[in-house]
Amino acid sequence: MKKSLILSKIFILLLLGVASYVRGCDIYALLEEMEFPDDIDTIFELKIEMARQSGGTYYRDDFIRYLEDLNPAFKVDAELTLEQLQWAKAVMDAGTLKRLSSGMGMVDVNTKSTVPISEAKYLVGKELAKLDPIILSTNWNLNSVGRVIVTNDNVTTYWTHLKGVPVRGHPDGVTWDSIPGAGSPDGENELVIALTKNNKGEWTIPKGNHGSSNLVIHEFAHTLDKLVGQRLDGRKLSKDPEFYRNWYNDYQSGKITEQYYLQPENNYENALEESFAEGFAKYFENNGRVTSYDWPYISSYIGNYLMKKLKDK
Known part of the structure; x- marks a missing residue:
């Protein structure tokens, strides 16, 4: 019984590891699709790159403020998630920052x-x-x-x-x-x-x-x-x-x-x-x-x- 429980926990950990790996691959692939650097790991780094690709540094602070107004999760500098990157891609595809x-x-x-x-x-x-x-x-x-x-x-x-x-x-x-x-x-x-x-x-x-x-x-x-x-x-x-x-x-x-x-x-x-x-x-x-x-x-x-x-x- 004890051995079975240990094996179950190991299996769950393996599944979680695989899921994490897959999500990491998905983030990498999406960054590549967006033509963003593949070493972006945080929301802050993502915001800076979004601003850069939308017109340089002139309106950078305004771009970042707008992203945070649109998505409050972007106010916190945390580890980048796939969901946040997908949202960022939708913003870039819509030309939202360029319209701003x-x-x-x-x-x-x-x-x-x-x-x-x-x-x-x-x-x-x-x-x-x-x-x-x-x-x-x-x-x-x-x-x-x-x-x-x-x-x-x-x-x-x-x-x-x-x-x-x-x-x-x-x-x-x-x-x-x-x-x-x-x-x-x-x-x-x-x-x-x-x-x-x-x-x-x-x-x-x-x-x-x-x-x-x-x-x-x-x-x-x-x-x-x-x-x-x-x-x-x-x-x-x-x-x-x-x-x-x-x-x-x-x-x-x-x-x-x-x-x-x-x-x-x-x-x-x-x-x-x-x-x-x-x-x-x-x-x-x-x-x-x-x-x-x-x-x-x-x-x-x-x-x-x-x-x-x-x-x-």
């Missing part, structure tokens, strides 16, 4: 703002990184037609001429002095995002006073609608009959119910602009996944029609 680099490269800061440029670029850039690479390409990103400006508190700390000016679609008495973002209003070629400090003193993208599923992408979409639409078709993208058809289908099916996306007194031009921007935000905030609570027709327009149009052009 593109997004951060689009961001400027109001020179009179109190927001540090490093925080401005990272916080806004990581939201822009959710966009399709087609939109972040040099042909269509806003560097070619406009700019992304980060300021503090509200948009009037940059656009001072908007102080005291009412905001369309908002209740009476609401002015731009309380609004944290705007995408090319009144012919401007810029979108502005205003960061605020939380109760810990950290700069953040505000949650209040906008109601969008993603403030940065919503305002980005307004600028895309106006500037890129003009460049493509000589009109706003939200004036495309194909967009109107999809908006109307979502409206008729009861998906669009908020007054902000209908606008008062049947002002359909404003309604279409706001619905285009928010549909864009919903789509990319959820990685293109459409649920019964979203706007399926507008999502289909963005994913199947607009992306193809931008790619073909």
Whole structure:
């Protein structure tokens, strides 16, 4: 009985050893497939290599911060596991860090703002990184037609001429002095995002006073609608009959119910602009996944029609 128990334990240890060896071989093979050095043993070493292969050292600290935000397990420098390496490969295959680099490269800061440029670029850039690479390409990103400006508190700390000016679609008495973002209003070629400090003193993208599923992408979409639409078709993208058809289908099916996306007194031009921007935000905030609570027709327009149009052009 005792001998049998010893043999069983030896057998289990052998199996564990074989499993460990196989997993080690799998890690080695995956590193080779990714064209990473085969002597990477820790998460820290993996993060450094991922940053190096995604654009060198300029944004290295931001890349590492982003990886840790996406996967909290990467905050601990531990021995590399196969599961972590598989996750890293998916990130590299998706071009996630390169999209972050593109997004951060689009961001400027109001020179009179109190927001540090490093925080401005990272916080806004990581939201822009959710966009399709087609939109972040040099042909269509806003560097070619406009700019992304980060300021503090509200948009009037940059656009001072908007102080005291009412905001369309908002209740009476609401002015731009309380609004944290705007995408090319009144012919401007810029979108502005205003960061605020939380109760810990950290700069953040505000949650209040906008109601969008993603403030940065919503305002980005307004600028895309106006500037890129003009460049493509000589009109706003939200004036495309194909967009109107999809908006109307979502409206008729009861998906669009908020007054902000209908606008008062049947002002359909404003309604279409706001619905285009928010549909864009919903789509990319959820990685293109459409649920019964979203706007399926507008999502289909963005994913199947607009992306193809931008790619073909």
